[in-house]
Amino acid sequence: MDTIVKTVKQHSFELDEETLKEVRFIGNQFKNVKNYVYSRYSGINGIPLLSNPRQIRDEWTKSKFAQQWKLPARYWKLALSEAMTNIKSEWSNIKRRIKEQCKVNDNLTKKDRHYINYILKSNELYHRILTHKYYDVPSKFKDVDLNFKYLNNLIRRYTRKYKGKIPYSYKLTTFSVDTGLYSYIDDGINITCTKKGKRLPIRLTDSNKYDRTLIIKVTENKIEIHIPLKIKTKYHKDYNNIIGIDKGYKYLFAVSSGRVYGENLNDYLSKETERLNEINTKRNRFYALYNQHIEQGNVKKANSILQNNLGKVKYNYNKLKHNEAVKSYINQSLNKLIDTEKPKEIVMEQLDFVNWNGRYPKSVRRKISRWIKGYIRERLEYKCDYNNIKYIYINPAYTSKVCNKCSSFGIRKGDVFTCPKCGEIHADLNASINILDRKDDKEISLYTNYKKVKKILENRAI
Known part of the structure; x- marks a missing residue:
């Protein structure tokens, strides 16, 4: 692969009320068109x-x-x-x-x-x-x-x-513009508006110019322009290792080499989970009080609670801030993994389809569910493509429940795996080695039924 798509952004200065109203209207109607098509033709x-x-x-x-x-x-x-x-x-x-x-x-x-x-x-x-x-x-x-x-x-x-x-678009203020709907000017961009023959002049913080379909996103009183660009991929002559990786119990990934990455991910998720639990508990009390006033006909008091205690601006801002911080940490950890391990090939489970119910306790699953497993997979695949690293998916059945040395079924508690024959081992490192070994397993393919996988593993342990 010689090129890969990377999204870059342009930012505007603050928009005046009339321009802001116009771009929001376009975004809302753009959404309505898409939602009609989804409901009618999907x-x-x-x-x-x-x-x-x-x-x-x-x-x-x-x-x-x-x-x-x-x-x-x-x-x-x-x-x-x-x-x-x-x-x-x-x-x-x-x-x-x-x-x-x-x-x-x-x-x-x-x-x-x-x-x-x-x-x-x-x-x-x-x-x-x-x-x-x-x-x-x-x-x-x-x-x-x-x-x-x-x-x-x-x-x-x-x-x-x-x-x-049925798919549904919730993005009220996001829409696309092709090359016939915009033109760059000296200090910004002109975007076609709903008034015939007129365009909205919007000042940008940079003077870059592009010639492709752009995505316009309204954020508060500004806009972001997302531009998909094709960039050249990297080639690393010293990337010669083949590694297996497993989603960690307290961190991002455990690697078959014996290293772990993203050790602080659990702390990020724990703090945010505790913060939201505390805030939502308080908000639930106000919701109950709001409903009580509505039932009693105290509309004025109910509206006061809704306006002063149940606002979403600060709530959503803090959630977004946390999500961006976690995204940044995940990307830093993945970069560190690639730079340190220097892999030419990564073997892994398909993260957004792996069931973690039996692997982690409820408290940890709740924290993990606050993050999108698909995002981790998407970023890992992107970084592999960018660095010309091959990645393959293996059948995930029982990779965390058998010993990598003797193939015996054992017991996992937290980040400790206990094999009846070999004793204790780090659970995630054990799983990562099993994942790597399964790459060359001729009996267990990606689509082998999990019941058949279990029989195969039981026969090996005898």
Whole structure:
């Protein structure tokens, strides 16, 4: 990989009231367009439109349906395009998860899996099966002994399982502008507004200029401009190690080399959890008092409590400040890990799908849940791509429950793993070694069922 996308930011000076009102209106309407598209087309009947979303745009233009948004055409067309792209990605993820589930389903034959994969590749066939409509069985499967009723029901069941809720955009003040909606000037940028033929001049703190689709984000009385740029990746001749990493009990990662990184992560999460528990306890009392006054008809007192004691500005600011601090610490720790370990390859579990219920006590899970596991994964993948480090995912089943030396099942308590044969060892370091060893395990693939994994490990321990 020679290039990678990196997002850089531009910042504006404070906006006047009229400009601020205009960009907020555009952001709100941009959101409304996307949410309408999500609600209208993200369902099963929207599948046939995925291959040609332009017909929605043409219909909106012809019927003048788009006029209700009160936006220049380029804005609502951009919002429509983004929403349909997100819907298409969602269906791609659903199909991917169905394929993964089929791989671990021992009741399916190779022919069964071949049929399901073939159906998933055709939006027309997939849609007909989901809507119980008649379809011609593909010629390559007409002479194959398959239980089509069972397989089609399985496709429907897996789709229901992974479909999830309708997407929804909560970003009131975020919208995109393509190159036809803005132009740079000497001290800032001009953005197309809702008034025909006019643009909003916005002063920026730098004089950089870009020529791609930008994301505008309104923050209080200013705007941030997010610009995706392609940058060259790095090559390190001295990066020769292959390491396994595991999410730590009290820190970010434990590595098979014996080192740990991000030792203070638990402190960050603990302090914030305790702070929020204390604040939310107080706020709950005020909410109860507010509801009491509403029931008694004391609207004036209720509104006073709502305004003076239940405001969100400071509350949200402190949460954002904490999240940014944790983000910064995670990135510093990942940089340290890469600089120290000098890996050419990293072996790991798929962090945002690993179930930590049996691994950590409730108090620790509550702290971890305050952070997005997907963020850790996204930043680690980004830094690997940027440094040309290969990363692979392995089957996570029982990596933290067996001894890395003798393969015996043991007991984990906190950060201590006790093997009945080998004694005590650091639990996360033990798991990280198991993760590294599983890379070359020919019996346990990424999609091997966890029950089968357990049998394999039990046979090895005998």
